[in-house]
Amino acid sequence: MALDQASVISEWVLPAAVCAPVTWICLVFRFREDGRLLGTARSSALALCVVLWTSGMAALASGVLLPLTPSVPPMAVGVATGWGVSPRGRGGERNGGGPAMAVLTLGNSLLLHQLALRLRTDRADWCERMAEGFRDCWHLDYYADDIRSHLLLRVDVQGRTNRARTLAKREINERHKEVRAAAQRWITVETKVKKAARLQDRLPEPDEIRQVKRAFGEAEQYLRHLLELAHTHGKRSDGVKILAIKERYLVPPGMDEALGGGPGAPDTDPQGVSRR
Structure with missing residues (x-):
């Protein structure tokens, strides 16, 4: 036995x-x-x-x-x-x-x-949760800036080669530029639509609203693309930090103009820090 x-x-x-x-x-x-x-x-x-x-x-x-x-x-x-x-x-x-x-x-x-498949789905769901909820691209743009800074601070880790660090920084900056460019397109479209409606004393037409929503959706998509880097290369604890960053820029309805949202907003973030 x-x-x-x-x-x-x-x-x-x-x-x-x-x-x-x-x-x-x-x-x-x-x-x-x-x-x-x-x-x-x-x-x-x-x-x-x-x-x-x-x-x-x-x-x-x-x-x-x-x-x-x-x-x-x-x-x-x-x-x-x-x-x-x-x-x-x-x-x-x-x-x-x-x-x-x-x-x-x-x-x-x-x-x-x-x-x-499950890992890809989990990453997509996480990025969507972290990118949704913004009322305009002003605050989305501020959020993307902080995500970029968050990622760049975590590139220079021990054991990573200089080439790997350079490539990582380049990818972060390129994806951030895509978010900023998309946000700027939304700002341009929204400003144009509001100006035309105000001059003609009318409400925005359905096609104009659709253009604004399409531009905003594109900015959200590029933001999710940037957030993929945080999910793929970050730690699980980073999710709490990124969520805290996001909550800084989630504003209730009616507060957009007070916090710098909408056309003609100043170059400051919701904390009053200059972006220039």
Whole structure:
């Protein structure tokens, strides 16, 4: 009995125990640019399913194959199976490792595909929540400025190469410029529509309102594009900071003119700090 228990532990439990952390490390590496594995309950559940399924395959492969190939260490089976979820490039395909890993990680393709979709959905939902709620592009523009500063302060981290820092800063600045340009287009369109309505003593026409809304929607889209960088490269705690920044610029109805919103607004933010 003792021998059987030792055999079960060495041939089934040990490979699964070794496979679990290897799988998790590979998942983090595989999806490092796609989002946060523990960002939501659904993404966490899918990531856990991948780890459990892969560990189960490692235990099954070890228990079935080791009696036929006793020269293979059980830990090697666990490591190889967990490594199978890591992204494989051309090198892995050339050396013939692809088919073997596909067998050892049987069923993981569907789980990994669902996990990738969930991470993209989670990121899109997060960016939408952080970008919605603004009454005009004045405050949206102020918000984008603070997001840019927030991101730039987190670029110069230890271990990142100078080239990586330069590329990160360039991407942040380019996406911020897109937000500012879109916000300026909205300001131009809204000013033109209000001026025409005031001169003709009428309300804005449906087509004019549609132009203003379309310009505002474009600015929101570019803001979400900027926020993707905060979600992809930031920590989970950064979400609290970004939400606090957003709440500074969410104003109740009727307060826009008092806080600098609308056409002809001064070049100051809601705290009265000059933007020039």
